[in-house]
Amino acid sequence: MAITALSQIHDPALCARLVLKVGSALLVERGGAVRRQWLESLVAEIAAARVRGQQVVVVSSGAIALGAARLGLAQGGRANLADAQAAAAVGQIALSAVWAELLAAHGLTAAQMLVTLDDLEDRRRYLNASSTLARLLEQGAVPVVNENDSVATAEIRFGDNDRLAARVAQAAGADAVVLLSDVDGLFDRDPADPAAELVREVSGVDDTVRAMAGAGSGSGMGSGGMVSKLQAAEIAGRAGIALAIVNGTFQRALARAVEENRGTLFHAHRRDAGRKAWLGGRLAPAGVLTVDDGCASALEGGSSILAAGVVAVDGDFARGDLVAIHGRKGDRLAQGLVEYSAAECRAIAGRKAGEQAALLGYAPRSAVVHRDHMVLL
Structure with a gap:
């Protein structure tokens, strides 16, 4: 059975395997410190999902933002490619350490996976990543995935973790992806417009839906925007994976979205076979x-x-x-x-x-x- 409502994200019978994407603006303060209290709340929700019988994969941004603060780099480490790569190399250590520490507090083992666009565009390497994810989940670990920004260049990178999350969901055989954002979901126009209305369900991404999306990230720390989230929804939907955009700025963000049905759910509109899904999700x-x-x-x-x-x-x-x-x-x-x-x-x-x-x-x-x-x- 397919996921047709946000409330079903918590149902292990329908969502046995969940990919959760966390953006830089949610995880890192503007000064470069981890929003620890917020992250502790999210990790508690991951632990609760595990108790329910769900497996969880995390796609976590934040390495560049954390590393830039430690190195004192301008523009959050995004002034140029060299700065971004250096910031990522420093920040990834801090990022993986905080995930490992907070998950361990709930008796969970964190596993770090760093990938580039080529790792999921090449069929053999894609299958290797899929096999690694499967084995980690079988062993009870929580994979924490990020783009390998310390070596990625403009030609071989996703550029945002929304589309990466959808591709990881394919590789992991997930049932749903949740993109934690700084807005409640997709609105029918600019959310700053008082007349804007939340679009709660989308059966397919077409030109009308794309016209609702504005480019860019409001925080200045991330690299994605609503456009990249719609692209992620298309990738997931072709592989039979539901995708939700929910507001992650709250404590217990997942529970809030599920209990209040507050967010945008993109229905999976078909389920391509493994190789066809991989082809449909390729980005370059x-x-x-x-x-x-x-x-x-x-x-x-x-x-x-x-x-x-x-x-x-x-x-x-x-x-x-x-x-x-x-x-x-x-x-x-x-x-x-x-x-x-x-x-x-x-x-x-x-x-x-x-x-x-x-x-x-x-x-x-x-x-x-x-x-x-x-x-x-």
Whole structure:
């Protein structure tokens, strides 16, 4: 059975495995100290979930904010990449130490996992991460996951822990993700507007829902905003995982959200098989194939992408790389693993099968992107 209400987040029969994301603004004061009393309250809730029979994975921000304070770096350690990496290296030690200490007070063992975008984009490394998470949970540990900001660069990083939480949920086989925010959830307009109303349930993220999201983080310490949370909801939803945005600024934040039904719940709208879910959650396509209207319609019926339907090729990619599939108006239709390099795709784009051998110098493959290696978005 799927999770259809916030109250079910506490039900181990429906939510046996929960991913809980904690942002920097909630965990760290502006001066760089851990909000210890607040964190103790949250850890007590994690311990209560364990007593109920639930397994919990924590995705915790805060390393850069903590490290920047200790190193005396300007702009919270985010003035430049070197500062952020140095702050993360110092702050991660403090972050893991406080989680380990507070969880140990409840008889729980903390386990640290640091990942980069590549760790979850590469299929083999993704499976390794999945196996590690599974073993830790089996042994009763509480994995505390963060992006490895000390080595990540702009090209190989998530950039926010909202999307990381959704990808970790996939790898962990979780039933739900809770993103603790500094607002009650998604509002139908700017929350500062007195007429704004909380959107309590979302069945699917479409253009109307995206229009409700404003970019940026209000605290100045984090890197995510409502846009990244919607992207996380899309990743989770395709994998059959419910996602909730709730206000984490309160003591007993989870209990408050569940008891008062206060937050936004994004329903899981499908459950792709393991490899398809991994494909759908990947975030770094190497290029874009634009297809004509006939090809776009055929995708809905389960067709592969043939060269004849490709009208434009962007990017520099090799065979086996991830590419995004766009319609003529730039709308995201799908993504998948391409069977040709970018140069080969440009050579055969728009051409019938009978023309391709002469252009390629070898017999063409059955598709540019085969349906077995593609997921609709």
